Amino acid sequence: MTTTVLALKRISGNNIVSPIGFKATGIHCGIKHKKNDLALLVSEVPANVAGVFTTNAIQAAPLMVTKEAMQQTGKMQAIIVNSGNANACTGQQGLKDARLMQQKAAEKLGIAPALVGVASTGIIGEMMRMEPIVNGIQKLEPSSELEGSILFSQAILTTDTVTKNTAYSTVIDGKKITIAGTAKGSGMIDPNMATMLGFITTDAKIESVHLQAALKTVTDLTFNSITVDGDTSTNDMVLVMANGMAGNNSLTPAHPDWEQFTEALHAVSQDLAKMIAKDGEGATKLIEVEVSGAITDIEARKIAKTVVGSPLVKTAIFGCDANWGRIIAAVGYSGATLDPNAIKIKIGSTTVVENGEPVPFSEAQLLIYLKQPEVKISVDLHQGIGKGVAWGCDLTYDYVQINATYRS
Amino acid sequence: MTTTVLALKRISGNNIVSPIGFKATGIHCGIKHKKNDLALLVSEVPANVAGVFTTNAIQAAPLMVTKEAMQQTGKMQAIIVNSGNANACTGQQGLKDARLMQQKAAEKLGIAPALVGVASTGIIGEMMRMEPIVNGIQKLEPSSELEGSILFSQAILTTDTVTKNTAYSTVIDGKKITIAGTAKGSGMIDPNMATMLGFITTDAKIESVHLQAALKTVTDLTFNSITVDGDTSTNDMVLVMANGMAGNNSLTPAHPDWEQFTEALHAVSQDLAKMIAKDGEGATKLIEVEVSGAITDIEARKIAKTVVGSPLVKTAIFGCDANWGRIIAAVGYSGATLDPNAIKIKIGSTTVVENGEPVPFSEAQLLIYLKQPEVKISVDLHQGIGKGVAWGCDLTYDYVQINATYRS
Numbered sequence: 130m131t132t133t134v135l136a137l138k139r140i141s142g143n144n145i146v147s148p149i150g151f152k153a154t155g156i157h158c159g160i161k162h163k164k165n166d167l168a169l170l171v172s173e174v175p176a177n178v179a180g181v182f183t184t185n186a187i188q189a190a191p192l193m194v195t196k197e198a199m200q201q202t203g204k205m206q207a208i209i210v211n212s213g214n215a216n217a218c219t220g221q222q223g224l225k226d227a228r229l230m231q232q233k234a235a236e237k238l239g240i241a242p243a244l245v246g247v248a249s250t251g252i253i254g255e256m257m258r259m260e261p262i263v264n265g266i267q268k269l270e271p272s273s274e275l276e277g278s279i280l281f282s283q284a285i286l287t288t289d290t291v292t293k294n295t296a297y298s299t300v301i302d303g304k305k306i307t308i309a310g311t312a313k314g315s316g317m318i319d320p321n322m323a324t325m326l327g328f329i330t331t332d333a334k335i336e337s338v339h340l341q342a343a344l345k346t347v348t349d350l351t352f353n354s355i356t357v358d359g360d361t362s363t364n365d366m367v368l369v370m371a372n373g374m375a376g377n378n379s380l381t382p383a384h385p386d387w388e389q390f391t392e393a394l395h396a397v398s399q400d401l402a403k404m405i406a407k408d409g410e411g412a413t414k415l416i417e418v419e420v421s422g423a424i425t426d427i428e429a430r431k432i433a434k435t436v437v438g439s440p441l442v443k444t445a446i447f448g449c450d451a452n453w454g455r456i457i458a459a460v461g462y463s464g465a466t467l468d469p470n471a472i473k474i475k476i477g478s479t480t481v482v483e484n485g486e487p488v489p490f491s492e493a494q495l496l497i498y499l500k501q502p503e504v505k506i507s508v509d510l511h512q513g514i515g516k517g518v519a520w521g522c523d524l525t526y527d528y529v530q531i532n533a534t535y536r537s
Numbered sequence: 538m539t540t541t542v543l544a545l546k547r548i549s550g551n552n553i554v555s556p557i558g559f560k561a562t563g564i565h566c567g568i569k570h571k572k573n574d575l576a577l578l579v580s581e582v583p584a585n586v587a588g589v590f591t592t593n594a595i596q597a598a599p600l601m602v603t604k605e606a607m608q609q610t611g612k613m614q615a616i617i618v619n620s621g622n623a624n625a626c627t628g629q630q631g632l633k634d635a636r637l638m639q640q641k642a643a644e645k646l647g648i649a650p651a652l653v654g655v656a657s658t659g660i661i662g663e664m665m666r667m668e669p670i671v672n673g674i675q676k677l678e679p680s681s682e683l684e685g686s687i688l689f690s691q692a693i694l695t696t697d698t699v700t701k702n703t704a705y706s707t708v709i710d711g712k713k714i715t716i717a718g719t720a721k722g723s724g725m726i727d728p729n730m731a732t733m734l735g736f737i738t739t740d741a742k743i744e745s746v747h748l749q750a751a752l753k754t755v756t757d758l759t760f761n762s763i764t765v766d767g768d769t770s771t772n773d774m775v776l777v778m779a780n781g782m783a784g785n786n787s788l789t790p791a792h793p794d795w796e797q798f799t800e801a802l803h804a805v806s807q808d809l810a811k812m813i814a815k816d817g818e819g820a821t822k823l824i825e826v827e828v829s830g831a832i833t834d835i836e837a838r839k840i841a842k843t844v845v846g847s848p849l850v851k852t853a854i855f856g857c858d859a860n861w862g863r864i865i866a867a868v869g870y871s872g873a874t875l876d877p878n879a880i881k882i883k884i885g886s887t888t889v890v891e892n893g894e895p896v897p898f899s900e901a902q903l904l905i906y907l908k909q910p911e912v913k914i915s916v917d918l919h920q921g922i923g924k925g926v927a928w929g930c931d932l933t934y935d936y937v938q939i940n941a942t943y944r945s
Contacts, residue, residue, distance in 0.1 A: 184870070186870070186877060218865055218890070218895065253863070254890070362866060440940070454623070454625065454626060457661070458770060461771060484628075485628065525937060528937075529852055529855065529932060532852035534856050534858070
């Protein structure tokens, strides 16, 4: 286990083309007014693939096309992404448009359409304008240089204010393997996928079935543990491509270095999830809620997500107000098993509630802490050994401003 | 049934002392800086009583004391209410304080403490300052005049901007009976009671057990069908006192005029619920979401509440933006049974989605509608005959402002 910890290394200058054999790019094709809006990620060889998708009953056309392709081949070699239009609630025409994106990207790369995933993000319910996309695809020149991944991570954004990239290396079978990710988030962010797109690349060799299981486990602890506004999008997806070019023996849960890999996948996913929460629409702060002493881990995560999703907690943190009454009220309505008289709450390292009752604390000192860009709330229920963490952001004037005028 | 409809009459100059035998008042005792903060409602004779309380696992001291009293006697003759401090998460001392409020009000009125209900609303987790309350109770002089009920309805408010009153009369056994209500709401408003207090008075004669059943049914359709911010308070309660002074034969579900009564109770509750939603913190608009064609009524209400609670829908309505994509996304993540290709959505009388796909409409014309103070969204799933309605409000800069600075 010690070697596991030592092997995992965050890569500076991290980006999705860090793993061997990946290229990326992004351009402005004309769906948006000015900003880049079309992106392509490609592997030298067909990669094993895993994906998680929104649980929203309304699913956008690109999700259907991508799932279809994954079922057909179990492989993926490229992902074509547009921002500015979600291609959701667009009916048969939307499906045709998503398939056309897939086909045109495949032609451009000289590969089978079923090896191409499609992702879209942006406004729901407007038909795609396909001409700029079809023309744009012709102009895409993916590169294995840092610049290519920067362009990719820019072109997938909507109201995000920063690009989101991370990468780690670890050692498997004595070989260095790299795993990297990029994501977009910002609004309509709640679990079971958020309006988020996440793309993870790795040169590790791993069968799709094991990759899928690992991704599912890690997603619940990371991407599904963030919330910006409780709205679950129609377009969320996270895709992992593993092209095997690092040359390790194929990973399975029985492989002695299996944990090295899942830890790296977890680290990449958690980094991206936290970046998404921190860059929530209008956010000024990242809020982390850590719950311990719950009956189960699942209950702990449910409480953590309820607290971090409470509009009243979010506005209080925005106002740097140590209003723990709202925290305990949210714990109370989370639906979890609890004893009101056993709850302990800390804001940062300051205990504010013990045995369900207020503990005197220095408001002035806590105010200094609350002015920091990252605020941690810890809740201990003293009921069991269940633990969980969730991340979110504060609720600000800018969230309202951004969303009152989004289509205008 | 026709007579039922004809008999129900909204009373102008409506107020909780409209029914025979009720008095009320409110004063400033000193919990708040300036505004009235102590209120008393009293019946000439002990009244039968029904109550619904927050489902939050953390319940404030006054709720425990009130429930205890109701269990002991099945009657209630008076309710003492303070605003400014919720007396929640205040432990044993909080319980003692709530009991002291009960006892002092009983002494003042010369009745048994177990006939007095206690309600509090305001900041969570601060110990009560009892001196102003104890002194204030001495000064309360309830009146059966309109002025008394105005003072009562003012003194129970927190961040509410308007008082909330309604009253109806109907005819039972040939006798006029009156039912009236007052409420406070504003923030931390989500079902299973919101941070809301509701007090309903009637001179109808009805046993507590039937009153309780009627209140429960009506609450699900009204008070539990509103949301301001999805936060469920520790202090919510609705109490109904029925003092029987109208002289009708005791009401039971077998009484020929039973529906007259439940319709009147429903009308009072719905009026108050809508007033609370409309006066949600920072709100500029009332939003009504009506769902039809669901598998069941319960699913229909769940969808309606999900849509009306979506921060993205709420901000769009604030911005007068006909962003139906957010509406259909919320329908999708509500968890209800649906066919994406069968959904119809109307904003006002304008169809914007049919068979799950966009329908062309005049944005300019819809903008005129969206600028009105009440906006109605209709969703038809075409899956069954389940129907439901929920109410909420838009999410505005002022909501953030109010809640970022609440304790300051």
